[in-house]
Amino acid sequence: MTNETAPADDLRTVMLIGAHPDDPEFGCAATVAKWAQEGRQIEYVLLTSGDKGSHDPVVRPGQIAARREEEQRAAAQELGVRAVKFLNYPDGMLENTMDLRRHICGIIRRHKPDILLAIDPWRRYQLHPDHRVAGQVAIDAVYAAREWYIFPEQLGDEEPWRVKEIYLYWTDSPDFWVDVTESIETRIAALARHSSQLRGNNDERAERIRKMARETGEPHGYAYAEGFKRITLR
Numbered sequence: 001m002t003n004e005t006a007p008a009d010d011l012r013t014v015m016l017i018g019a020h021p022d023d024p025e026f027g028c029a030a031t032v033a034k035w036a037q038e039g040r041q042i043e044y045v046l047l048t049s050g051d052k053g054s055h056d057p058v059v060r061p062g063q064i065a066a067r068r069e070e071e072q073r074a075a076a077q078e079l080g081v082r083a084v085k086f087l088n089y090p091d092g093m094l095e096n097t098m099d100l101r102r103h104i105c106g107i108i109r110r111h112k113p114d115i116l117l118a119i120d121p122w123r124r125y126q127l128h129p130d131h132r133v134a135g136q137v138a139i140d141a142v143y144a145a146r147e148w149y150i151f152p153e154q155l156g157d158e159e160p161w162r163v164k165e166i167y168l169y170w171t172d173s174p175d176f177w178v179d180v181t182e183s184i185e186t187r188i189a190a191l192a193r194h195s196s197q198l199r200g201n202n203d204e205r206a207e208r209i210r211k212m213a214r215e216t217g218e219p220h221g222y223a224y225a226e227g228f229k230r231i232t233l234r
């Protein structure tokens with residue numbers, strides 16, 4: 001267990017990579033809100049726009065994607081996220097190809113995040129293939145971005161970029177806990193923006209999120225916490 005409770009102050013820029021709109025809010029958005037409040041600059045990169053995220057066969061993928069992008073932007077705004085980038089890969093069909101790695105690597109080299117938030121691709125029994133791929137490609141792209149001889153055609157006037165720390169969310173091996181007592185309600189409000197994806201009672205969902213964060217926080221002395229697997233690359 002680490003005694004640290006926050007990334008170093010000089011790590012100012014954060015990139016969160018997810019597979020779908022709502023992954024950040026179901027994953028670790030109370031931490032996002034807290035870090036934004038601390039003045040860190042946070043950007044989302046979403047590989048798909050969740051265009052298969054409807055159980056209604058009459059709704060076409062293009063329609064649902066537009067709605068989900070709008071919901072994601074509203075949620076991000078609620079949290080203080082500066083920018084949301086949609087890469088528009090097809091929902092449900094992500095593959096960890098060299099082309100996708102190159103694409104993400106290029107974005108990392110241009111945007112220069114100090115911290116990367118990514119889905120833990122090694123979580124046991126992670127059934128959603130997009131979630132496994134989004135986590136894996138994010139980590140693979142961090143590695144590629146560091147090297148002169150990987151995708152050298154991207155470098156131009158820029159040097160390789162070294163992400164300093166990776167925090168994996170949706171992990172079953174957490175070793176870093178963020179006290180989100182002050183921001184758990186902001187996460188719940190942001191999650192509520194994804195109304196096309198939410199079924200059931202809002203109060204019950206809010207209580208489920210609080211319960212999870214309470215159970216994560218209690219052993220570490222926090223009212224509410226989110227847990228991460230932290231990987232330090234420096």
Ligand SMILES: [Zn+2]
Pocket residue numbers: 019020022023131
């Ligand atoms: Zn997802």
